[in-house]
Amino acid sequence: xxxxxxxxxxxxxxxRPEDFPGGxxxxxxxxxxxxxxxxMQSYGEKLDSMTGFMVKTQGLDPxxxxxxxxxxxxxxxxxxxxxxxxx
Ligand SMILES: [Zn+2]
Numbered sequence: 001x002x003x004x005x006x007x008x009x010x011x012x013x014x015x016r017p018e019d020f021p022g023g024x025x026x027x028x029x030x031x032x033x034x035x036x037x038x039x040m041q042s043y044g045e046k047l048d049s050m051t052g053f054m055v056k057t058q059g060l061d062p063x064x065x066x067x068x069x070x071x072x073x074x075x076x077x078x079x080x081x082x083x084x085x086x087x
Pocket of ligand 1: 033
């Protein structure tokens with residue numbers, strides 16, 4: 001108990017119940033990676049939202065942000081296998 005877990009889809013540390021979708025700490029992904037119904041977002045959905053986030057927060061152009069987002073996601077457990085198949 002008390003060990004920090006990281007979201008498999010975005011890498012965010014999940015330390016509080018409200019970091020989990022619906023407060024369900026058995027989930028491997030965080031509230032930001034969940035759909036409103038509590039299921040995990042797809043690769044495409046997460047790529048879109050990470051791209052949008054970086055455009056907004058870092059002022060990158062969408063093409064550069066998308067490449068950066070894809071690179072980050074390729075290192076996360078949820079997408080590792082996916083990105084190996086589609087370089
Ligand atoms: Zn996440």
